[in-house]
Amino acid sequence: MLIDTHCHLDDYNEEELxxxxxxxxxxxxxxxxxNDATNQRVFELCHKYDNIYGTxxxxxxxxxxxxxxxxxxxxxxxxxxxxxxxGEIGLxxxxxxxxxxxxxxxFIKQIELAHKYQKAVVIHSRDAIQDTYDILCKYKDSNxxxxxxAYSGSVEMAKQFIDLGVVLGIGGVLTFKNAEKLxxxxxxxxxxxxxxETDSPYLTPEPYRGTKNEPYHxxxxxxxxxxxxxxxxxxxxxxxxxxxxxxxxxxxxxQSIEERKM
Ligand code: NI
Numbered sequence: 001m002l003i004d005t006h007c008h009l010d011d012y013n014e015e016e017l018x019x020x021x022x023x024x025x026x027x028x029x030x031x032x033x034x035n036d037a038t039n040q041r042v043f044e045l046c047h048k049y050d051n052i053y054g055t056x057x058x059x060x061x062x063x064x065x066x067x068x069x070x071x072x073x074x075x076x077x078x079x080x081x082x083x084x085x086x087g088e089i090g091l092x093x094x095x096x097x098x099x100x101x102x103x104x105x106x107f108i109k110q111i112e113l114a115h116k117y118q119k120a121v122v123i124h125s126r127d128a129i130q131d132t133y134d135i136l137c138k139y140k141d142s143n144x145x146x147x148x149x150a151y152s153g154s155v156e157m158a159k160q161f162i163d164l165g166v167v168l169g170i171g172g173v174l175t176f177k178n179a180e181k182l183x184x185x186x187x188x189x190x191x192x193x194x195x196x197e198t199d200s201p202y203l204t205p206e207p208y209r210g211t212k213n214e215p216y217h218x219x220x221x222x223x224x225x226x227x228x229x230x231x232x233x234x235x236x237x238x239x240x241x242x243x244x245x246x247x248x249x250x251x252x253x254x255q256s257i258e259e260r261k262m
Contacts, residue, residue: 001026001027001028001237001241001252001256002024002027002028002196002215002216002218002219002222002237002241003027003028003029003030003195003196003218003240003241003244003245003250004024004027004028004029004030004196004197004198004200004215004216004218005030005122005147005149005169005195005196005197005244005247005248006030006032006088006122006147006149006150006169006171006197006198006199007029007030007031007032007197007198007199007200007215008031008032008034008038008199008200008201008202009029009031009041009045009052009200010038010041010042011201011212012201012212016212019214020200020214020215020216021049023214023215023216024051024215024216025051027051027215027216027218028051028052028053028241028244028250028252029051029052029053029215030052030053030054030055030084030085030244030248031045031046031052031053031054031055032054032055032057032087032088032122032149033054033055033056033057033087033088034057034058034059034061034062034088035058035059035062035065035066035070036066036067036070036073039056039057039073039074039077040073042054042055042056042083043056043077043080043082043083046080046082046083047082052082053082053083053084053248053250054077054082054083054084055083055084055085055086055087055088055120055122056074056077056078056083056086056087057074057086057087057088057089057110057122058070058074058089058106058110059088059089059090059092059124060089060090060091060092060103060106060107060124061092061095063099063102063103063106064099064102066106071109071110071113074086074110074113075113075117078113078114078116078117078119079117081251083119084119084120084248084249084250085114085119085120085121085122085147085248086110086111086113086114086117086119086120086121086122087120087121087122087123087124087147087149088122088123088124088149089106089107089110089111089121089122089123089124090107090123090124090125090128090132091103091104091107091124091125091126091128091131091132091135092124092125092126092127092128093126093127093128093131094126094127100128100131103128104131104135107135108135111135111139111142111144114144115139115142115144118144119144120144120145120146120147120247120248120249121144121145121146121147122147122149122169123136123146123147123148123149123166124149124150125148129153129157132148133157133160133161133164136161136164136166137164140164140165145165145167145246145247145248146164146165146166146167147166147167147168147169147195147247148161148166148167148168148169149169149171149197149199150169150171150173150197150199150203151168151169151170151182151185152173152181152182153181153185154181154185155181155184155185155188158185158188158189159189162189162193167193167194167195167243167247168185168189168193168194168195169194169195169196169197170182170186170194170195170196170197170221170225171196171197171198171199171203171205171221172198172199172203172204172205172206172213172217172220172221173203173205174186174205174221174224174225174228175205175206175220175221175224176205176206176209177206183228186225186228186229187228187229191225191229191231191235191236191239191240191243192239192243193243194225194240194243195240195243195244195247196218196221196222196225196237196240196241196244197218197221198213198214198215198217198218198221199213200212200213200214200215200217201213201214204217205217205220205221205224206220208220219233219237222236222237222240223236225240242254
């Protein structure tokens with residue numbers, strides 16, 4: 001059983017969504033919100049489909065447009081069993097650094113929310129890896145799981161996060177020709193530190209680059225990891241699914257992850 005630990009399903013039209021969900025019939029998706037509207041949509045999807053879980057959060061690129069009651073809405077949803085994490089939240093200095101203090105403040109407030117409701121945290125970090133790390137260090141003993149989504153840093157940085165207990169989300173970028181750094185990360189550390197993700201509809205893996213990504217493409221990521229680590233793809237799927245179940249406290253029987261058909 002595949003678990004796509006990070007995808008966005010709000011960008012598909014009805015017809016596309018139907019196909020995407022058919023492909024994932026025997027698998028599990030964790031859908032991430034980035035603002036009030038998508039958080040609401042995540043909540044609806046979770047309650048419509050058994051195999052969908054959700055995370056709600058205010059993405060760093062959305063901090064300037066967030067509403068005064070955004071956190072209140074999130075708090076309501078975080079009391080629901082199908083909302084398994086706060087995310088995606090974090091820091092993004094790619095387009096602007098001007099609001100970095102605000103980004104940090106909103107990021108920290110949301111980590112506190114995760115702590116209050118004992119949920120995991122799904123982190124987005126772009127051009128801000130050191131600040132992200134510094135903030136996470138303060139929550140080292142908080143006992144809540146952290147996932148660094150779409151990890152793209154160095155091998156050394158990966159070690160620092162792993163030492164903090166952070167799980168790394170590995171996605172389609174791994175299949176790109178120029179992803180040498182990420183391949184090295186995957187080769188260096190054990191499967192116990194990774195979960196699979198797609199970030200659908202973005203970051204489509206090879207050989208489908210240029211088309212819309214979909215959660216089932218986690219299989220391509222698993223195959224690439226298997227190739228790099230010289231292990232069976234079944235082992236990659238089983239171990240990463242187990243990591244996802246534990247990280248997000250998913251109510252899925254560990255035994256069933258081996259039994260479900262691809
Ligand atoms: Ni995302």
